[in-house]
Every structure is written in C-alpha cells, then in structure tokens.
Amino acid sequence: xxxxxxAPSVLAADFANLQRDIEMINTSQADWFHIDIxxxxxVPNISFGMPVLEAINKHAKKTIDVHLMIxxxxxxxxxxxxxxxxxxxxxxxxxxxxxxTLQAIKAEGMKAGVALNPHTNVSLLEDVINDIDLVCLMSxxxxxxxxxxxxxxxKKIRQLKEIITRNGASTLxxxxxxxxxxxxxxxxxxxxxxxxxxxxxxxxxDPIATIADLKKITTL
Ligand code: DX5
Ligand code: ZN
Numbered sequence: 001x002x003x004x005x006x007a008p009s010v011l012a013a014d015f016a017n018l019q020r021d022i023e024m025i026n027t028s029q030a031d032w033f034h035i036d037i038x039x040x041x042x043v044p045n046i047s048f049g050m051p052v053l054e055a056i057n058k059h060a061k062k063t064i065d066v067h068l069m070i071x072x073x074x075x076x077x078x079x080x081x082x083x084x085x086x087x088x089x090x091x092x093x094x095x096x097x098x099x100x101t102l103q104a105i106k107a108e109g110m111k112a113g114v115a116l117n118p119h120t121n122v123s124l125l126e127d128v129i130n131d132i133d134l135v136c137l138m139s140x141x142x143x144x145x146x147x148x149x150x151x152x153x154x155k156k157i158r159q160l161k162e163i164i165t166r167n168g169a170s171t172l173x174x175x176x177x178x179x180x181x182x183x184x185x186x187x188x189x190x191x192x193x194x195x196x197x198x199x200x201x202x203x204x205x206d207p208i209a210t211i212a213d214l215k216k217i218t219t220l
Contacts, residue, residue: 057084089113140177149178
C-alpha cells in the first residue's frame with residue numbers, strides 16, 4: 001500500500017519554542033521537515049535564514065526539505081548543503097539555467113527539486129524531468145502560510161504524473177499550500193507523493209495526532 005510522505009512546514013511553528021516544535025516533529029509520524037526560505041524579492045515576504053536553519057538542523061532527526069523562494073538560488077547551493085539540506089528545491093521562475101542549477105545541486109550530494117508557481121504549466125518541465133528528484137507544485141501563491149488551496153492543482157498533478165510516467169522518471173510530486181484533512185486523500189489519489197502542511201498541523205490542538213491522521217487518511 002502507498003502512504004503519502006508528510007512534511008510539516010516549520011514556517012508555521014512557534015519560533016519562540018522552536019526546539020519544542022522540532023522535537024514534536026521528531027516524535028511524530030512526520031517524514032520530513034519542510035523549510036521555507038523567502039528573500040522578500042522573489043516573494044513578498046521574508047521568512048528566516050541561515051542561522052535559524054543551522055539551529056533547526058542541530059535538533060531535526062528527519063530529512064530536511066528546503067524550499068528556496070529566492071532569486072538567483074545558485075549563489076547559495078553550497079551554503080544550504082553545509083546547513084544540512086537533504087533536498088534543495090528552487091523555483092522554475094527564478095532559474096534562467098535550470099538544468100545547470102539542478103546539476104549543481106546534485107553535485108553537492110543533495111536531491112534536486114523544482115517548484116512551480118500556480119500559473120506555471122507542468123509541461124515546461126518535460127525536457128528536464130529525468131534530472132528532477134522532486135517537483136513541488138505550489139497550491140497557493142508562495143510567500144505566506146495559511147492561504148486556501150487552489151483547486152486547479154488536481155489537474156496539474158495528473159498532467160505531471162503523465163509526464164513522469166511517459167519519461168520513465170522517478171520524480172516525486174510534492175504539494176505545498178493549503179493542505180488539510182479535507183484534500184489530503186484526493187491529492188494522494190491524484191498522484192501526489194509528498195504533502196506539505198503548515199498551519200493545519202501547527203494550529204491543531206494536537207499536532208502529533210493531526211500528523212498521524214494525515215498519514216492514515218493518505219493510505220491508499
Ligand atoms: C508558502 C510555503 C508553504 C507554507 C505552507 O509560501 O511554501 O510551505 O508554509 O503553509 P500552509 O500549509 O499553512 O498553507
Ligand atoms: Zn514551501
């Protein structure tokens with residue numbers, strides 16, 4: 001049976017109790033830590049940067065999935081490797097030489113991801129799909145947690161799955177933004193492999209039970 005990989009987004013954690021929230025994820029059935037890095041240029045918000053990721057990495061005992069919402073990400077590939085990133089995702093819209101960027105990420109020993117904004121068609125990845133370990137489909141406009149899910153994402157998952165299958169690629173499909181217990185099953189059924197969840201997990205009364213619930217409802 002298949003079960004979604006659950007990646008809580010640390011953006012929604014309580015930064016004054018960050019170690020507590022990291023230990024919560026360690027203890028839970030969550031699979032990955034999703035780390036949102038925003039530069040205030042590519043997206044209209046600034047999240048947190050290197051010193052905070054360094055602190056997270058000291059305590060995190062699971063895969064660290066870094067989502068760079070920054071312009072010219074090539075400048076920081078080596079830095080994010082040094083900070084403990086296992087998967088490094090760059091935005092399609094921020095990379096003029098995407099193929100080169102993917103090779104540079106993999107040369108550092110990380111998995112390479114590409115994120116697409118809601119308006120960016122998945123067909124643009126056709127010629128590079130075999131070089132991508134993970135495609136992050138943004139199901140909200142990047143920049144903020146707590147926004148509502150864009151329904152067009154289901155269609156994009158199905159179209160992307162078809163491209164992956166046709167090219168014999170093993171690329172994972174990650175969904176980022178507005179994931180809840182209301183859409184998690186349908187997303188997994190459509191072909192999603194990884195679900196990022198920020199506010200739904202951290203605003204819950206019992207985050208550990210909420211993560212367990214997401215694992216359970218995404219078991220196909
Ligand atoms: C949005 C970030 C998301 C965000 C998800 O720019 O990339 O990872 O933290 O938060 P929720 O689950 O609250 O939509
Ligand atoms: Zn993200």
